[in-house]
Amino acid sequence: MSTVLTPEAAEPKPDAVRPREHYLNVRFGIASWLLTVDHKRIAILYVVGITLMFFVGGAAATIVRVELMTPAGDLVSRDDYNKLFTAHGIIMVFFYLIPAIPAVLGNFVLPMMLGARDLAFPKLNLLSWYIYVAGGVFTIVALLAGGIDTGWTFYTPYSSADSHTHVIVTALGILIVGFSSILTGLNFVVTIHTMRAPGLTWFRLPLFVWSSYATSLIILLGTPVLAITVVLLAVERIWGVGIFDPAIGGDPLLFQHLFWFYSHPAVYIMVLPAMGVVSELVAAFSRKNVFGYHFIAFASIAIAVLGFLVWGHHMFVAGISPYASLIFSLISFLVAIPSAIKVFNWTATLYQGSVSWQTPMLYALGFIGLFTIGGLTGLFLAALAVDLHVSDTYFIVAHFHYIMVGGTVMAYMGGLHYWWPKMTGKMYPEWWGRFSAILIFFGFNLTFFPQFVLGYQGMPRRYHEYVAEFQILNVMSTAGASILAVGYVVPLIYLLWSLGYAKDAGPNPWGATGLEWQTPSPPPTDNFAKTPVVVNPPYTFTAKEAEVVG
């Protein structure tokens, strides 16, 4: 969006005497990071934590995939396999997918997109990072002490009465990390309501802000239910009395209701911010206003609300009432509508745009394709009869990896490359960027497409052995996973390399719109030399801006 700004903000003058002061060089030393209340520095702290957790979770997945290369359970024991896929699920869901885009990209750019100097509650923001670390420590300690084998879903009564693994410590870790996302969501909602720049009306907000807002709503209204559920689970496990174990008068389905009340909307916590990133990327690299801005904005809110009404579709085969199943199935189909609206609008944005093929755009296009596959297979699963057939098979595994990895991780990588110049002031190497984006796209499809077929043929999930006829597809999947792993390590290397050696990016290397591009890279601590005043709708590409990248 166009703004009226002072010349210094738009084109920083090189200072011959000393380098321009920005958020990275304003202070140095460990304490200046660990005690910072600057949303940009906290975003960097989150990058570190989330990247670590991503590779820990990835390591668990690697062992799982290697085990599955052969039909026999020859690499790890049954128990260890259970612990490995549980560790993979818990770490990836709670410590990577849920916080990744809001806590890293959202933390960094959201205040800037609003023209604000910081989030509304900077100290709570720092606290949320420490809570994240504390939750991570609990979970990692539980894993090192011997792990947990319940699956990331903690289903009772296995988790409350039978499992002899570290359920309580892990559940505590989940409880703690939940408060971290509640604080982030709280900060976002309050900031969006109260700290928008002059002239920045609701329909001038970038779509990333809309999707962050919708995500925060889900976090705030869903996470506390998960928190109380794991508390009840832990109390039941310690006390031997409780509401989830049928042997003592409880109902395991009640646990599933409460768990999925949060954990289904949690899928939208993961994918809504990804959709917001993709909206930004598609607009920026098509040099065009987003088609159907209002539809995309309201679709985010619609997804947030409808997402709370469909959790029962995780329980179709668990013994819930068939009448309730009918309702849950119907509403599950309805969620597809706002999601499809978004896909159509992104596609229409590309039409007659000046599309360029930089790395972030490759990730965005990858997202659109993979999310579409993930979403369409979701419709299969919303249908009661089909769900009965493929429940607890690799079809499910493939479906949600297309949403989580094909959706959220692709968008996170795209957003990270897009805002990397803003965060660090450095340009990543474009050739390597495109190379790894393409590598990830192919590796991903080779890993997970065979799993659709495996699941449809009846291979159940969560077993370390399988019948021999499934081996070819499993070997393909493992081969794809190794390509995927390389695809994730390459960016780690060149992004770190770029910090020291890459060329300076300048304030707006993409010629993108949005307030964050109208301040120097890296931005000063207070983001803007003067509070910007917004006079145009978002994604207004003026002739001048369109010339920056040819």
Next chain:
Amino acid sequence: MIAHATPVKTYCLIFGGLLLLTGLTVAASLAPLGGLHTLVALAIASAKAALVLLYFMHLADSSRLTWVVALSGLLWLAILIILTMSDYLTREWWRVTDG
């Protein structure tokens, strides 16, 4: 900046109303109401909560946004309970093991 303050008298009146309703709900629980006990108790509790929300928490003269926040909390609680019960009330499952 001195915000306009609600008169002490208003607060005392609301407090009196809350005490009255507390007495009423205890009395109602002892009265022969047939199957209406829970309904009456919840209605009185809602009235008390409304008094606290509107006057002690000043929701009565808060912005529309504050209303939306308060009501969305209630709406989501209703979603949680109603959709969960939609399962229980339409299957006779629990009763079977109960017997």
Next chain:
Amino acid sequence: MSAESVHHDAHHDAAHHDAVEGQAAAPRSPQAGHSGAHHPALAHHFDSLEQQQEAQSLGMWIFLASELLFFGGLFTVYTVARWAYPEAFAFASGHLVLWLGTLNTVVLLTSSLTMALAVRASQTCELRSLRGYLVLTIVLGVVFLGIKMTEYYLDYREHLIPGPMFSLAGHELPDPLPGGTREFTRHVELYFWIYFTMTGLHALHMIIGIGVLGVLLILARGGRYTTGYFAPIEIAGLYWHFVDIVWIFLFPLLYLIHHGGAA
């Protein structure tokens, strides 16, 4: 406030007044920042004290909506369990001491009144009353917890704490008994499990509230909240009233269902 803030005073005067004709819908106006710019309580990233108070109050309301869902999980558990075992719940509820529960309700409602008056004293800049009402609120909160502990102790004496000690021996069971004695006992135990979890979490919130009020009481000594900046007192009050509202529902649902039978 911020350890990192640099040269920020100049920023409060946002640029270019002429560019925003007719853009009143945004929360910040370019003119903002003059009214409260030099108030010591104003954090550097806000333009004005009004904006800061609005943000803090909104933040607390949102937090409370979130808290409502936290207790909401418990209310769901309660609903399902009571729907499943109405007779056991009615029977178990009769074993709570009604007059103690009622007294505690009155104590908590009174503490809400004193909390509201504390906020009022902060708004009208009366330091002495503010401190007095804060002390009263804290005392009433402690009294509530004391009565609650007494009730817990009575339950303990009657072997009503769920777990291996739990026993209905010596209690007269209803006749006719729904299901067998063993099942019925188990369901009564479930009621007490829910009772202790709900009142325990409520008590935890009370303890946190008392701690917050204690900190505010200490900070209020220098007149910090009686110079027109009363947001901390106000949002602490919101929290306190919310905890009161939770009890307003816990009281009839836990204490007053002995006649209810079928829900």
